[in-house]
Amino acid sequence: MLVRAVRSAVSIxxxxxxxxxxxxxxxxxxxxxxxxxxxxxxMSGMLPADDSGAPYPVVILVPGVNVSSxxxxxxxxxxxxxxxxxxxxxxxxxLFPGQYGLTPGVDLEAVTPQGYGSKPTTPALGPILDSxxxxxxxxxxxxxxxxxxxLFGHSAxxxxxxQSASPEWLPAVxxxxxxxxxxxxxxxxxxxxxxxxxxxxxxxxxxIGGTADGVVAASAVRYGGEAGDPExxxxxxxxxxxxxxxxxxxxxxxxxxxxxxxCHPEDPTSARGFLExxxxxAADERLRGVLASLITTFLAAHLRATxxxxxxxxxxxxxxMTELADLRRR
Numbered sequence: 244m245l246v247r248a249v250r251s252a253v254s255i256x257x258x259x260x261x262x263x264x265x266x267x268x269x270x271x272x273x274x275x276x277x278x279x280x281x282x283x284x285x286m287s288g289m290l291p292a293d294d295s296g297a298p299y300p301v302v303i304l305v306p307g308v309n310v311s312s313x314x315x316x317x318x319x320x321x322x323x324x325x326x327x328x329x330x331x332x333x334x335x336x337x338l339f340p341g342q343y344g345l346t347p348g349v350d351l352e353a354v355t356p357q358g359y360g361s362k363p364t365t366p367a368l369g370p371i372l373d374s375x376x377x378x379x380x381x382x383x384x385x386x387x388x389x390x391x392x393x394l395f396g397h398s399a400x401x402x403x404x405x406q407s408a409s410p411e412w413l414p415a416v417x418x419x420x421x422x423x424x425x426x427x428x429x430x431x432x433x434x435x436x437x438x439x440x441x442x443x444x445x446x447x448x449x450x451i452g453g454t455a456d457g458v459v460a461a462s463a464v465r466y467g468g469e470a471g472d473p474e475x476x477x478x479x480x481x482x483x484x485x486x487x488x489x490x491x492x493x494x495x496x497x498x499x500x501x502x503x504x505x506c507h508p509e510d511p512t513s514a515r516g517f518l519e520x521x522x523x524x525a526a527d528e529r530l531r532g533v534l535a536s537l538i539t540t541f542l543a544a545h546l547r548a549t550x551x552x553x554x555x556x557x558x559x560x561x562x563x564m565t566e567l568a569d570l571r572r573r
């Protein structure tokens with residue numbers, strides 16, 4: 244499949260009054276394309292979409308803090324090859340008062356004990372979907388199914404996806420996948436130690452983590468624990484306690500995978516990958532293949548929802564891969 248990208252930008256309203264230029268997210272929208280047929284297409288590089296699979300469901304990749312969207316390009320491409328349009332975004336915005344960086348978008352007031360549950364914890368997703376609906380790139384006009392949307396979130400991006408994908412706020416979301424994410428609440432925001440926030444997600448959910456995630460281990464201090472505490476397992480606790488029992492929820496552990504596995508190539512000058520031990524590059528390449536397979540199989544089952552895609556998902560549980568340290572479904 245030929246995968247191409249178009250780019251756009253969207254202003255993101257925020258009740259905190261963030262001012263330009265920190266109010267704009269830049270979107271990269273990857274889609275299945277047809278080869279150039281005209282001289283104009285060849286010279287511009289703006290290739291028409293392949294409409295044979297339209298209307299295409301839309302997957303939004305919600306990034307980790309200070310992680311460039313380009314590090315997820317390999318995964319975005321795999322998602323397009325599996326039959327969806329994939330949107331990544333870069334937003335240089337407010338991380339904490341006085342500190343700016345690449346952000347998935349976090350409304351700090353919405354994560355406080357007083358504000359949680361009143362609105363999405365990220366203000367980014369609604370405006371991105373509105374932009375795609377109201378002003379889609381020309382090559383994709385009429386080809387997007389914005390009633391079939393999925394989210395993949397990494398790290399803090401996964402956390403805000405877990406906290407924001409309520410059917411009340413984002414009714415088009417049909418599936419949510421996260422890696423290295425959970426809903427434990429930071430004491431810095433006023434929560435008592437050990438607080439786990441309930442997730443409003445009702446769509447089918449796949450929580451993925453790595454057994455060698457040093458960033459999650461080191462972050463235990465934010466929640467009243469000790470860094471490296473072997474009992475600190477917020478991903479499993481989120482799966483077990485924070486998700487409504489009526490929600491289809493999967494928990495998968497990738498053997499020897501680190502926190503930054505979805506990022507390739509990882510930028511060592513940014514984010515917090517320095518908190519974990521280096522992993523084996525050859526093993527990581529293999530694990531990324533497994534990760535892509537898990538994500539695309541899960542998304543296809545819930546975005547396409549055909550007997551074939553559902554059967555492929557069931558086979559994951561029937562014959563788990565050797566790279567999986569754990570796989571549970573409820």
